[in-house]
Amino acid sequence: MEKNKLKTLRRSRRKTGIRKRITGVAEKPRLTVFRSAKHIYAQIVNDLDxxxxxSASSVSAKIGNGGNxxxxxxxxxxxxxxxxxAGIESIAFDRNGFRYHGRVKALADAAREAGLKF
Incomplete structure (x- = not known):
């Protein structure tokens, strides 16, 4: 199997395992993170609705190098x-199959410092 397909398959398996346990409801929505090579994206989602x-991203924030x-x-x-x-105090953090390391960890730590609880 090709290396990129294998990486994607493993990440999707991790993602489904995480999503079995984490759901976003109105009182505690889910903060999900996606990172690409050039940018990073975050969304707050209510899964019931x-x-x-x-949403916020390095593209919408017009950050030159969004991949750091x-x-x-x-x-x-x-x-x-x-x-x-918007009145949201606490969230459930969904790392979306990515390791809690580097950019994903930096995003989570910055959100905590800015006042979100998770």
Whole structure:
């Protein structure tokens, strides 16, 4: 099997295992993270309604190099500030199959410092 297909398959298996346990409800929505080679994206989702409440990304923040830790911190701070403005205090964090390391960890730490509880 090709290396990229194997990586994607393993990540999707991790993702389904995580999603079995984590769901976002109105009182405690789910913060999901996606990282690509060039950018990082975050969404706050209510799974019961199937709606995205808020989103932020290194693309929408117009960060030049969105594929680094500084960009992830900026996106984490932005999503937390938007969530606080929308009245969301606590969330369930979904790392979306990615390791809790590097950019994913930086985004989560920045969101915690900006006031989100998880």
């Amino acid at each position: 199937g709606k995205t409440i808020l 830790v500084d960009a992830a911190k900026a996106v984490g701070t932005k999503i937390a500030e938007d969530a606080k403005a």
